[in-house]
Amino acid sequence: MGFFDRLKTGLEKTRKNFTDKIDQLISGYATIDSEFLEDLEAVLLSADIGIQTTNKLMASINTGIRAKEIRNPDELRPYLKTKIEEMLLKNVPEVDVSTEPPRVVLVIGVNGVGKTTTIGKLGNFYREKGETVLLAAGDTFRAAAIEQLEIWGKRIGVDVIKQATGSDPAAVAFDAVQAAKARKVDTLIIDTAGRLHTKTNLMEELKKINRVISREIPGAPHEILLVLDATTGQNAISQAKLFSAAAPVTGVVLTKLDGTAKGGVVVSIGGELGLPVLWIGVGEGITDLRPFDPREFADALFGDK
Amino acid sequence: MVFEGLADKLQQTFKKLRGRGKLSENDINDAMREVRVALLEADVNFKVAKDFIAQIKSRATGQEILQSLTPGQHVVKIVNEELTALLGGTQSRITISSRPPTVVMLVGLQGAGKTTTAGKLASLLKKQNKRPLLVAGDIYRPAAIKQLQVLGEQLQIPVFAKEDSRDPVAIAKAAVEHAISYANDVVIIDTAGRLHINETLMQELKSIKQTVKPHEIMLVVDAMTGQDAVTVADSFNQELGIDGIILTKLDGDARGGAALSIKAVTGRPIKFVGMGEKLDALEPFHPDRMASRILGMGDILSLIEKAETTINLEQAKELEKKLRRQEFTLDDFLDQLRQVRKMGSMEQILGMLPGMGNMKKLQDAKIDEKELVRVEAIICSMTKKERRDPSIINGSRRKRISLGSGTKVQDVNRLLKQFTEAKKMMKRFQEMQKSGKKGGFKLPFM
Ligand SMILES: Nc1nc2c(ncn2[C@@H]2O[C@H](COP(=O)(O)OP(=O)(O)O)[C@@H](O)[C@H]2O)c(=O)[nH]1
Ligand SMILES: [Mg+2]
Numbered sequence: 001m002g003f004f005d006r007l008k009t010g011l012e013k014t015r016k017n018f019t020d021k022i023d024q025l026i027s028g029y030a031t032i033d034s035e036f037l038e039d040l041e042a043v044l045l046s047a048d049i050g051i052q053t054t055n056k057l058m059a060s061i062n063t064g065i066r067a068k069e070i071r072n073p074d075e076l077r078p079y080l081k082t083k084i085e086e087m088l089l090k091n092v093p094e095v096d097v098s099t100e101p102p103r104v105v106l107v108i109g110v111n112g113v114g115k116t117t118t119i120g121k122l123g124n125f126y127r128e129k130g131e132t133v134l135l136a137a138g139d140t141f142r143a144a145a146i147e148q149l150e151i152w153g154k155r156i157g158v159d160v161i162k163q164a165t166g167s168d169p170a171a172v173a174f175d176a177v178q179a180a181k182a183r184k185v186d187t188l189i190i191d192t193a194g195r196l197h198t199k200t201n202l203m204e205e206l207k208k209i210n211r212v213i214s215r216e217i218p219g220a221p222h223e224i225l226l227v228l229d230a231t232t233g234q235n236a237i238s239q240a241k242l243f244s245a246a247a248p249v250t251g252v253v254l255t256k257l258d259g260t261a262k263g264g265v266v267v268s269i270g271g272e273l274g275l276p277v278l279w280i281g282v283g284e285g286i287t288d289l290r291p292f293d294p295r296e297f298a299d300a301l302f303g304d305k
Numbered sequence: 306m307v308f309e310g311l312a313d314k315l316q317q318t319f320k321k322l323r324g325r326g327k328l329s330e331n332d333i334n335d336a337m338r339e340v341r342v343a344l345l346e347a348d349v350n351f352k353v354a355k356d357f358i359a360q361i362k363s364r365a366t367g368q369e370i371l372q373s374l375t376p377g378q379h380v381v382k383i384v385n386e387e388l389t390a391l392l393g394g395t396q397s398r399i400t401i402s403s404r405p406p407t408v409v410m411l412v413g414l415q416g417a418g419k420t421t422t423a424g425k426l427a428s429l430l431k432k433q434n435k436r437p438l439l440v441a442g443d444i445y446r447p448a449a450i451k452q453l454q455v456l457g458e459q460l461q462i463p464v465f466a467k468e469d470s471r472d473p474v475a476i477a478k479a480a481v482e483h484a485i486s487y488a489n490d491v492v493i494i495d496t497a498g499r500l501h502i503n504e505t506l507m508q509e510l511k512s513i514k515q516t517v518k519p520h521e522i523m524l525v526v527d528a529m530t531g532q533d534a535v536t537v538a539d540s541f542n543q544e545l546g547i548d549g550i551i552l553t554k555l556d557g558d559a560r561g562g563a564a565l566s567i568k569a570v571t572g573r574p575i576k577f578v579g580m581g582e583k584l585d586a587l588e589p590f591h592p593d594r595m596a597s598r599i600l601g602m603g604d605i606l607s608l609i610e611k612a613e614t615t616i617n618l619e620q621a622k623e624l625e626k627k628l629r630r631q632e633f634t635l636d637d638f639l640d641q642l643r644q645v646r647k648m649g650s651m652e653q654i655l656g657m658l659p660g661m662g663n664m665k666k667l668q669d670a671k672i673d674e675k676e677l678v679r680v681e682a683i684i685c686s687m688t689k690k691e692r693r694d695p696s697i698i699n700g701s702r703r704k705r706i707s708l709g710s711g712t713k714v715q716d717v718n719r720l721l722k723q724f725t726e727a728k729k730m731m732k733r734f735q736e737m738q739k740s741g742k743k744g745g746f747k748l749p750f751m
Contacts, residue, residue, distance in 0.1 A: 045351040048531040051342050111554065111582070112416025112527070141582075143455035144448040151447035165455075196557035229416060233348035233531020235559040256415065259500045261533035284415070284445070 032065060032073055040076075047264035047301045050234050053271060057083055081298040087271035088294040102134070102180040102188045104213055104220040106173075108206060108247065109227035110239055111194030114255035114281055116145065118227055119189050120152030121281070121289035127156055131186035136176030137162035138169045138209065141193040149191055155286060169193065169205065170212045177216040190221070197242035210247045225278070227253045230263030240269045254292070255281030262301055333365055336380050340600075347560035347599045350535045353569045361387055381600070388596035392565060396574040397589030399430070400548065402520045405490035406438070408481060410517075412510055412545065413525035414537060415498030418553035418579055420449060422525050423495040424456035425579065425587035426551075430491050431462060438489035440480040441466035442473045442513070443497035453495055460584060463489070473497070474512045481517050494519070501540035510545050521548045523576070526567060528555045534563035535570045542571045553579035556586070562599050635692040638724050639684045642677060682710035683720050695721055 037058065044054040060083055064070040070079050105122070107115050116139065123133045135153050137160055139145035146162050153160040161176040173190055180188040192209065195202035213220050226249045228236050243249055254263050257280050269275050277292040337358050344354040365383055401407050409426070411419045420443065427437040439457050441464060443449035450466050457464035465480040477494055484492045494513070499506035514522065524538060524547045541547055550571070552564055555578045564575055575595075580586040684692065686709030691698050698706070698721065707714045 042351055045345065046532045048348075048533070051345040110529070110557070112418060114416060142452070143459075144452035147451050148446070148448035196554065198556075198558045229527075229529075231414060231527070231531065231533055231537075232529045233534075233563070234346055235348070235529040235557070236531075238558055256500075259414070259533070260502060260536050261531065265531065 032070070032076065036073065037061070040080075043302065044264070047262035048233050049264035049301075050237070050268050053087075053268040056271075077302065081295070081302075084267055084298045084301065085294045087267050088277065088297065090270055090274045090276070092276040099219065099222055101184065101186045102177075102217070102220075103186065103222045104177065104180070104217060105187065105189045105223040105225060106192065106210065106213065106221040106247070107189060107225050107227060107253075108192050108243055108249070109194060110196055110229075111142075113194070113227045113229040113232075114253075115139075115194065115227045116148050116152065116191055117284060118225075118253050118255060118279070118281055118289065119149065119191050120156060121286060122279070123152070123158055123187075123189055124156040124286045125289060126187045127158060132183070133158045134176065134180050134183065134185045134188045135160045136172055136188065136190040138172050138176075138191045139193040140165055140167050140169050140172060145191075145193065170208045173209045174212050174216065177213055177220070181217070197239045197246075203242065203246040206243075206246050223250045224248060225251055225253050226275070227255060228263070228266065228269075230254050230256045231259060231261040232263075232265065234265060234268075236265040237268055237272070240273050240275055244273065244275065249275060251276050251278035253277075253279040253281065257300075258282045258288070263297075264301055266297075330366060333362060333380075336365070337362055340380075340384055343600055344562060344565075347562035347601065348529075348531050348534070348566075349562035349599065350532050350566040350569070353535065353566050356569075357387070357391070357565075381602075385593075385596050385600065385602075388565065388599060389593045392568055392592035392595050393574050395589060395591060396549075397576050399426075399491075399576070400520045401491075406481065406484040406492045407490065407521070408492045408494070408517050408519040409521045409523065410477075410494045410496065410510075410513065410519040411523050411525050411551075412496050412541060412547070413498060414500065414527075415446075417498060417525045417527045419443075419498065419525045420452050420456070420495050421582065421584075422551055422553060422577075422579060422587070423453065423493050424460060424462075424584050426577075427457075427462045427491075427493050428460050428584050429587055430493075431460070435491045436489045437462055437491040437493055438480065438484045438487070439464045440477060440492060440494040442476055442494050444471060444473055444476070445497045449495075449497065456584065463487070473509060474516050477513045477517045492517075501537050501544070507540075507544045514545060522546065523549045523551050524567075524571075524573075525551045525553060526563060528552050528561040528563060528578075529557065529559040530563040532566075534566040538567040539570045542573070547571060547573055549574055549576040551575075551577045551579065551587075552590070556580045560599055560601060561595060564595050565599060633728055635684050635687065635695055635724060638727060639681060641727070642680065679710070679712055679716055680720055680723075683707075683712055683717055686710040695724060 040061075041054060041058055044057060045051065049057070057080065061070065061076065061080065064076075064079050070076050107119055107122075109115050119135060123135055126133045133156075135149060135158055137146040137149045139149070140163065143165070146160075146165060150160050150162070161172065161179050163172050163175070169192060176188055176190060190209075190213070192206065193202075195206070197203065210221065210224070224247050226240060226243050228239065232239070240249070240252070252266060252269065252275055254266055254277050257263060266277050270277065277294075277297075280290050280292050280297075282288045282290060340361065341354055341358055344357065345351060349357070361384055364387070365380055399407065399409060411423055411426075413419050423439055427439050430437045439453055439462055441450040441453045443453075450468060454464050454466060456462075465476075465483050467476050467479065470476050473496065480494065481492055483489075494517070496510065496513070497506070499510075501507065513519075522545060524541050526534065526538065530537070538547075538550075550567055550573055552561065552575055555561060567573075568575060575590045575592075577587050578590050580588050683706060686706045687698070691702065691706075698717075703714050703717045707717045710717075
């Protein structure tokens, strides 16, 4: 058998057993042995938790075993979930309800992660709460990005502040902030062009947008949401680091969790960078946005929804 | 430092062993553990990584490695070779049908970059004297049709769209008929992003396939994809059958291990890579470069290739001597800048170097074109003595130099800082080379 064939059979097996891997592990092993631990490691790795964080979790399991906190496979899952939840719960911000409207939300991230779609859904969420909402078409770069946001604006019944394609996104943000103040809207959500975090000039542009907003409303943007695609692997850590260096990110939106990717990299992002996940995207529809629940997420990592 | 290169790490692992003469199986295991970490950090699927390592190990445990004087280098070489082989040969070509039109269909997850890639591919084919037709098959995402139309306009390439149709199969069919009557010899169908587990939408792709019988179905995959790449690629391949792969967004810092995962499950060739948002940023796939990148060794090969064509070997040797004797002067710096500039922008070059992933640190070493002219003027306004020993350049000398070169004192300050920075960086490379002893990263200009 060649390399590819061997691999394919292997993968098939993995996939078949996957969804309730842990359950199977638990029923299949009377004691925790090295094979059990190896399979457990595989579950963590395949969820994109990453080798560093996986090593950390495995080490804490070993500590737990030695301290007799984990005495059999049954006790392992709750132990592990708690550890993961702890990492995700770091630095979850107090919701500040005291800010004077407009509350300004800036949405950033790399290309194609779901920024514009998330803005549509988020705008809808605030609308449903009875707030007045305004959107700003800050992606002046990608072809038809403005039209895309306008369609979302129509869908959820809110106005979109825009300029022509190619114009300065900071100027769009400025206009939008003025309009939001004049119209006394509750929430202004600003879209931005997708940008790879390694492009210095584009990160400078982001800083400028941020500066313009804070100059017009002290304390704004009140939220800077970094959108991450759950399909992304370890590169999301680099994204989180470099975007945070350019703008004070307040939280993460994890999109595309309706697929088969688990988005486990946010565990590292929470643990290492202290960035909390606030929302998850579970589809392309208006209502496919959910508040993030660390417990639910930890459950889903192990396939038992 | 975002990633320490695998080569550095292996060097460390094997350093401990040096002088013992022979490697035990344990030593190899240690090395393989490092290789595994590198692969996993690069997002190679864990199962793929495991099998790959088993393969490497059997080769590495053999005689050749035991006799090698530099086992670290040797292991890297083996790993790199095997990885390159698995990533496949270069096949940056689209199957062109002898009976036009050739139909190409782009498929993939949401946000992978299909629409932009469709534009890039059409542009590439147009340059090869083809007459491509772009087809707007994404009827779902808001303004997706419009996006393709705008690209078509920019590229002066026709776009076939039916704004009020709700039937992508009918659109594809009509597009091919349109191509026939307008003598378009290539039809590139953009399709809506979809999840591989969405049965309705996967069925839609199958119907398009059945109706227009594409010569080439390309799976477009984001280079940043993690472990799920195997599931996605396998589903698309099983359900639809794919002929080639395009890897997008490789202009970032993703190590791109997904490339190996996808290649491993589908066996299909990676044909192109997307290297930027601009419409000409579609490049042929180089397995060797991808291998080094996955292993965190930077894009050394491209760099060496570039350097070889632009840098004079004699000068390089001279420079190496100077560096060793710590005699690197501002004159040499200017020389270097001029040579290096021929290879591309500083940022680009530094980005290709191993362990230089963290661009932030390089800000001070960034040089743009206009600045180069200024740098030249500044250095030319210095005395010979100053150029040899910049440490003597005090406040009043700085003022004189700035006046002489028509620049600001800050410019002079910045240049001196850049010079120090460059010197430091070169020293670092030199050390890397030393620790590698034979082999190491031998850049032609070092
Ligand atoms: N399945 C799924 N698709 C999503 C989700 N969020 C966004 N998308 C899709 O991802 C693609 C890119 O989204 P878009 O909002 O244009 O990304 P942007 O470039 O970051 O603004 C579109 O096809 C969206 O419909 C999600 O949660 N689930
Ligand atoms: Mg967008």
